[in-house]
Amino acid sequence: MVDDTYSTQTAIAVSPSMEETQRVRLLFCLVVAIFKAATLLFSAGGLLRDPDNWWHVRVGLDMLSSRTFPTVDTYSYTFAGNPWIAKEWLGQIFFALAYEANGWNGVTLLTIAVITLTVFLLAWYLSASLRPTVAFGLTFLLSLLISPILTARPLVFTLPIIIVWTAELFRAARREETPPLWLLPLICLWANLHGTFTFGFIIAAFAGLDFLARTRLSKPAVLGKWIAFGMLCPLVTLLNPYGIKAILATFTVAYGNEAVSYIDEWQPFNASDSYLMEGFLLAALLGLLVSKLQIGWAKALFLLFNLHLLLTHQRFCYLFVLLVPLVLAAEIGEQFSWVSAQRWAKGHRDQLEQFLASHFHSISVATSVLLVFTAAIFSSVSQVEPDPKTSAKNALSFAQQHNLSGNVFNSYNFGGTLIFHGIKTYIDGRTDQLFLNGFMKKTMSAGNSGGRPILEEQLKTYAIGWALLATGDSRIPFFDELTDWRRAYSDENAVIFVRKR
Structure with a gap:
């Protein structure tokens, strides 16, 4: 009896608290985000390699000076006067403000900050289902795989949004709850940043299907709220300077755009040009085949849809790379205990985790100061220029x-x-x-x-x-x-x- 009581007391003494667990998780997410930021600072010029970096900044600068939103083309002589809207106006203004503040260094630092936030959010949501070390490694790998699209273009501002949007909707579906209404302002913001906001409608539809697959019409009231949420999504995205035109403009790319076949990023995925991505796809396929992972038909369709986008246009690699692991993480953590965040949370902390938890505040402050100091040195010493x-x-x-x-x-x-x-x-x-x-x-x-x-x-x-x-x-x-x-x-x-x- 004494031994049992002692064992119980010892287990209680060493069992980590919820606060300690969250601190360790948070620090792992911060570390992977800061590590990504450091790698980007040392290769900052690569963020300005795209020819579109130039005109996005100029359009933003012109909107700031004129206080108007363009409706016709004034930048070419071949199509001057033809209808053209700056559907990415808010992202372009962000870049223009960064440029006015500190030239191309400002544009680069803003881009790095957004990517760092994306990496942190990805690690945070993954670590809700996967133990921190697994989430850490997976996040860094995924951020490496999407490097080709990480440039100073308005698309980069949508990456944190799409992470939160996807994770929260599928989490609500998994819990058989209504979708959070606070996501509606988020997709409204997305609509003013980049034309990919229409993917938000599709993601919401897949999350709704996942909810339907789980409940099988047993919760008609909640299902009705999912339908209402889906109907509200396109309505709130009309809150932009161009209204319905912003949605219609996305179809000029999706259907019959003759330029698509000539632009590299719109080409189909070519394994010979991306061995790392090919390896990731093959490893993921092997894992699905041998692990007997059960994901349900709705998530299987979501996986196939994103794979289709990747194979059709390689620029959409980030949708597959970021969203598929994010959506499947819950099932992986549930079905494989060795990567489960829940099992990790109930276990004993190793020495590193105990150190992180006990020095949470000092480590957080030190890493934040170090990152800010590094960015300040970069801004004052380096002079980044486009390719x-x-x-x-x-x-x-x-x-x-x-x-x-x-x-x-x-x-x-x-x-x-x-x-x-x-x-x-x-x-x-x-x-x-x-x-x-x-x-x-x-x-x-x-x-x-x-x-x-x-x-x-x-x-x-x-x-x-x-x-x-x-x-x-x-x-x-x-x-x-x-x-x-x-x-x-x-x-x-x-x-x-x-x-x-």
Whole structure:
């Protein structure tokens, strides 16, 4: 009896409290987020590698100065006056404010802050079902897999939102509860940040199906609230400067957009270009096959839907990589005790976990101060610039020095920098709404074998005064052959052609 009492008292003494468990969990999430932030600070230039970084900042700056939202194109001469809306207006203003505060360093730091928040939230929700060490490792792997889409574009602002949106809806379904109404302002915010907000409707529908699969019509009142929530989602997203136009604009990409087949990020997934992603997909498939994980038909459909998006357009890799583990984590933790957060919470803390729990406040303050200090040093010492492959910095300096005038014929990847510098483009990255109706297809065919007559027609039709081309542009040999054009400038990233006088 004495021994049993002593064992019970000892177990109570060493059994971790809920507060201690939450502290350990929180610190693991903070550590993985700060570790990701540190890696991004040391490779900050990679966040400005996309040609669209330029024009998103410029559009934001112009909205701040004009206090108006654009409704027609004013940045190109080929489609000037055509309907165009800045459906990502809020994200563009955020970037513009960061740029006004500290140039491209400010844009980079803002992007890193949002990614850090995303990583923290992902780790937090995963660690609700998986033990912290497993959630830590999985979170870092997943954040590494989505690196290709981590650039200073408005899409990055939606990553924390989609994590919270998905996790909370599927958690409500799992608990057979009504969806939280506070999520509605969240999707309204999403609608003003990026056009992917319509995926929020689809995610909510899958969560509703999961609720239906669990309850089987046994809770009609709650089911009615799920239906009402689903109907409210598109209504609250109308609270944006463009109303229904913001929703309709998403369909110009999803259906029949001729530019999709020419843009790398819209291409189907290619395993030969991403061995890490291929390995992740194969490992995930192997795990599902051998583990006998039971997930229910609704979540199985959700997995297949996101896999379809990934295989169709590689830019949607982040949906599969982030959301599928997030949605399946509850079943994994429930069915495999060795990774279960609940079992971990009831067990004894090891020395590291005891240290983290007992020094929670000091570690939190120290890591926060260290991160802020590192960011301040980065901001004052480093000078981040966009990728030279998209900036054409020296080429544009040459154009300015030599007073090159007239309409410019530019490579697609130089459209953003031209907009930023106030030069109207021939084509740029706004192909979700512009440069359609055969224009993109014809422009790209000018670089094919036998495309010289098409190029000559375009130069004449649009009264081209000079050309700014990327060094790998397949139309450069045609320009070299044209008798009334000459190469005026070239470097490792850009070539300029001008008309002979």
